[in-house]
Amino acid sequence: MDIVTQSVLGAALAQSVAKKEHVRLATLIGLVAGVISDADILIRSASDPLLSLEFHRHFTHSIFFIPVGAAIAFLLLWPFLRHKLPATYLYFYCFLGYSLSGFIDACTSYGTYLLWPLSNTRISWHIISIVDPVFTITLIAAVIIGYKKRSSIFGRIGLVLAGVYLLFAFAQMNRAEQAILDLAEQRGHTIEKIIVKPTMGNTLLWRSVYLSDDIFYVDAVRAGLSKRIYQGDSIRQFNMTQTFPALDTNSALAEDIQRFETFSDNYVSQYPGRPEILGDVRYSMNPIGITPLWGIEMNLNDTSQHVKFDNYRDASKAVKQQFINMLFNRAINE
Secondary structure (H helix, E strand, O other): OOHHHHHHHHHHHHHHHOOHHHHHHHHHHHHHHHHHHHHHHHOOOOOOOHHHHHHOOOHHHOHHHHHHHHHHHHHHHHHHHOOOOOHHHHHHHHHHHHHOHHHHHHOOOOOEOOOOOOOOOOEOOOOOOOOOHHHHHHHHHHHHHHHHHOOOHHHHHHHHHHHHHHHHHHHHHHHHHHHHHHHHHHHOOOOOEEEEEEOOOOOOEEEEEEEEOOEEEEEEEEEOOOEEEEEEEEEEOOOHHHHOOOOOOOOHHHHHHHHHHHHOOOOEEEEOOEEEEEEEOOOOOOOOOOOOOEEEEOOOOOOOOOOEEEEOOOOOHHHHHHHHHHHOOOOOOO
């Protein structure tokens, strides 16, 4: 999730078990340790734009890296806290602050390598948006109150409420997915793969992408007291062999395409109207749109070049209004 949520989640867990005299220090330690895992964003290469994409939320988010990540946080904080806290307690609070970073990122649709090096699968449970104000504000409020009152009970309350919210989001995801399964059956489609994920900042409106006969179908579900489906666009799945039959599979371009397909779990299509761009169809500013949020630009005239990675955020008034209309259960121009 976002860096603020990572921080306060670490702070809440460290605070929740801290001794009364350690509550404030434990909160601050957890706050710092909670963001250490995102240091992998510094792994990048000017000549290979996909490197940062591959390593963001990678090994630093693995459950097996937690002791190492906690040690890094310990080494950073020890010079400042060595006279205020015994080393065993400092490491313990660092461990707690770091420990949930991978878990909470696995709850998002972006996912993380939670079981690396035993598994190179990016685990994504699609329960919660990368930014969710309700989840984050709940934790912030609990941590602040606990810090002011020097009490660990509020950290525990915040974690329980956050856990309940995740369970609610999981139930919402299942409701939205069932609506899409019913829709696909009505269309006469056999689903080969499907992803149902929350739209930005809420657990009410869900984006769905499923594959049937090499076509991605994009829809949205508003999972309120009653469910409402907004039917969207469709686009053909990209197939490198069919689209570029003469492309050397050992070229830099072919290898980059395969890396992007792996990252995107093969939810890849060509950008509408721009065949030199491949997009990750899982993400779009428009919940029912096929214009990708990000993708790679290929130089088809020089296959020895690495691709360019870019964002394609359409924050136009029309897109924002359509999102708001769906969120508030209004009709749209489909």
